Amino acid sequence: MEEIMYLAVKKPEYLIYGKDSVMDAVKKGIAKVVVVSEDVGEDEIMNLTLTLKGRRDVELFVMPKSVEENLTLTQTFGGYVAILSTPSWILETSNEDQDRNNS
DSSP states (O other): OHHHHHHHHHOGGGEEESHHHHHHHHHHTOEEEEEEEGGGOHHHHHHHHHHHTTOTTOEEEEEOTTSTHHHHHHHHHTTEEEEESSOTHHHHHHHHHHHHHHO
16 A cells, blocks of 8 residues: 555556546556455455456455555545556546547
């Protein structure tokens, strides 16, 4: 969590949070570390684990409910946060391009 908080303040473009945004970053291959709260539930954690299966380029950490930082992860970041290998604006650009192509 220390690195996550550092990035949130100093380099926010390398951090993304919320379930949908994190999953999008994973699918696009720019997430390098995913931290998820145990509070999101066993099914959600299992789905994420299956999504990441076979991908050695992404580390997954499940933060236990008993850890103090879990409260910050849940309340501030919605239980999902990812450290990115490239800036988050790459995702935004990619999503805009995809929206244009679908129109």
